[in-house]
Amino acid sequence: MLIANNISKTYENEKIIDKVSLSIKAGEMTVLIGPSGGGKSTLLRILSMLTPPDEGEIILNDNKYKFPLPKNINEISPRPWPELTAVFQQLFLWPHMTLRENIIFPALNILNEEEAKKELDELIELFDMASFIDKYPNETSGGQRQRAAIARALILQPSYIMLDEVTSALDIEQAAKVLDILKKLKKKNISILLITHHVNFAKDVANQIIFLDKGKIIESGGAEILIEPKNKRLKQFLSIIESTS
Amino acid sequence: MSVLDIIIDYHMAFLNGLLVTVQLCAIIWSVGIIIGTLTAIGSIKYHKIIGIPARIFSFILSGIPILVFLYWLHYPAQSIFDLVIDPFYTAALTLTIVNIFGVYDLVREALENFPKQYLTAAKVTGLSKKQTIFKVQLPLIIRQVLPGLLLLQVIMLHTTLFASLISVEEIFRAAQRINAHIYKPVEIYTALGIFFLIICLPINGFAM
Numbered sequence: 001m002l003i004a005n006n007i008s009k010t011y012e013n014e015k016i017i018d019k020v021s022l023s024i025k026a027g028e029m030t031v032l033i034g035p036s037g038g039g040k041s042t043l044l045r046i047l048s049m050l051t052p053p054d055e056g057e058i059i060l061n062d063n064k065y066k067f068p069l070p071k072n073i074n075e076i077s078p079r080p081w082p083e084l085t086a087v088f089q090q091l092f093l094w095p096h097m098t099l100r101e102n103i104i105f106p107a108l109n110i111l112n113e114e115e116a117k118k119e120l121d122e123l124i125e126l127f128d129m130a131s132f133i134d135k136y137p138n139e140t141s142g143g144q145r146q147r148a149a150i151a152r153a154l155i156l157q158p159s160y161i162m163l164d165e166v167t168s169a170l171d172i173e174q175a176a177k178v179l180d181i182l183k184k185l186k187k188k189n190i191s192i193l194l195i196t197h198h199v200n201f202a203k204d205v206a207n208q209i210i211f212l213d214k215g216k217i218i219e220s221g222g223a224e225i226l227i228e229p230k231n232k233r234l235k236q237f238l239s240i241i242e243s244t245s
Numbered sequence: 246m247s248v249l250d251i252i253i254d255y256h257m258a259f260l261n262g263l264l265v266t267v268q269l270c271a272i273i274w275s276v277g278i279i280i281g282t283l284t285a286i287g288s289i290k291y292h293k294i295i296g297i298p299a300r301i302f303s304f305i306l307s308g309i310p311i312l313v314f315l316y317w318l319h320y321p322a323q324s325i326f327d328l329v330i331d332p333f334y335t336a337a338l339t340l341t342i343v344n345i346f347g348v349y350d351l352v353r354e355a356l357e358n359f360p361k362q363y364l365t366a367a368k369v370t371g372l373s374k375k376q377t378i379f380k381v382q383l384p385l386i387i388r389q390v391l392p393g394l395l396l397l398q399v400i401m402l403h404t405t406l407f408a409s410l411i412s413v414e415e416i417f418r419a420a421q422r423i424n425a426h427i428y429k430p431v432e433i434y435t436a437l438g439i440f441f442l443i444i445c446l447p448i449n450g451f452a453m
Contacts, residue, residue: 050365082371092366096384105380106370156370 001025002084002160002191007046007056007067009039009215016042017053018215024160027189028207029182031196035237039215040195041089041164047193048086048162049076060084060160082106082156087149089165093137099148100133107155116155123151126181142169150178160191167196179205199226199241211237248432248439255423262419263440265333269405269415272337273344274398280341281348288349289356299353303346312407315339319411336408340401347397355390395452399445416440 002024009017016039024030024047032040045051047058049065058065060080069076093102100120107116124130127147132140140148146169153161163182167175179201185192186205196202202209203223210220211234219231229235252259288296306314319335322328359382367377409418420437424430 048369050368079371081369084369085371086369088362088365090362092362094363094366094381094385096388106372109371109373109376152370 003059005057007053009053016215024191029186029192030208031194031202031206032210034212038213040212044162044164049080084160085153085158086162087153087166095137098134103152119155127151143174163194165195248435251432252436258419262416265415266405273340273401276341277344277348281345282352284349285352306346311404315407332411332413336413344401351390351393355386392452395448399448
């Protein structure tokens with residue numbers, strides 16, 4: 001279980017995250033929705049332990065991380081990755097490696113060569129990557145790179161995976177495929193935190209939906225908050241999404 | 246007397262000059278690349294102690310013509326400190342300092358502008374620090390720096406010609422001496438050009 005308590009983050013005197021508390025249960029999917037600049041990506045980076053918050057605490061399984069970190073410590077310890085991993089909107093594939101190498105190289109830290117190859121073959125089939133797996137990132141499309149980035153995260157067999165707008169670079173068909181894979185991950189007991197504007201997907205699959213605006217959780221709950229939102233700001237946000245989709 | 250005749254007849258003079266040029270280059274290239282790279286790494290890690298002074302010195306140096314710097318270290322500096330240093334070492338020191346700061350600027354820029362997202366990817370995929378440095382950072386930085394670094398080393402090879410002006414017996418000085426003896430400037434300097442082409446073209450080709 002991942003628990004965040006009273007997380008706050010300020011950038012240049014502006015509070016980006018304001019005393020946010022949430023929990024992500026094992027095998028559950030939490031979807032973060034909200035307007036741009038509302039703090040979703042910052043919160044995801046904080047929960048991925050990539051950006052330390054100014055205050056608060058994060059509990060990941062048996063490990064408690066208190067913030068701010070003591071002055072003489074620059075890095076969190078123990079390192080939570082790759083048990084907790086993340087895939088971002090911008091594609092972070094290493095450009096000097098082929099997509100295959102990008103996926104297999106970190107996997108060799110946790111799997112032997114044979115296991116890694118087997119896992120990769122399954123992922124190649126799952127993500128339909130056979131035609132471009134041996135190409136370099138700059139030789140592939142945004143959608144192909146995005147699939148490889150997700151595959152790289154999945155081969156690490158994480159317990160928690162944080163996904164920031166991972167379908168944004170994909171066309172409708174590919175996005176549907178990725179979202180379908182996320183449904184399967186849920187069944188594999190992987191906890192997912194997903195930022196997406198696919199409200200209908202959130203309605204269908206998410207165990208928990210969190211509406212974040214101006215760094216605060218405005219409303220959270222199950223699919224019902226999208227069907228019958230109580231908060232005026234969430235209602236307004238959903239009507240904008242509906243009118244643009 | 247053709248270019249080939251000159252190369253054959255005066256091959257020993259050319260080879261002796263070339264040997265001095267190669268020795269100069271060996272010092273300028275090796276010390277410049279090693280110290281320049283270490284200074285760049287140090288300047289990122291110890292910004293106040295190494296970074297700021299190195300940047301100031303590099304900035305000042307970029308405004309001084311190499312020839313003026315060489316002459317200054319050869320004449321006034323030795324006079325001020327009451328020293329007499331072999332011109333070869335003065336030339337080696339001058340050009341090595343220039344190369345150190347050239348390499349420093351190239352490597353520092355590559356380190357400062359290294360895309361942070363590749364390090365983030367390394368972190369979330371659980372790579373160790375060693376793996377991140379040697380398998381992600383280093384190959385990408387080398388790929389970025391190498392063309393500029395090789396071109397800089399070719400330029401440094403060209404600048405070794407300045408050493409002849411303070412009487413270092415390198416290849417240009419050898420050519421001048423041969424010319425003073427037989428006065429065939431077109432053929433002699435063509436032969437010199439061929440020497441430089443043989444050395445520089447493969448490096449330039451690799452850099453591209």
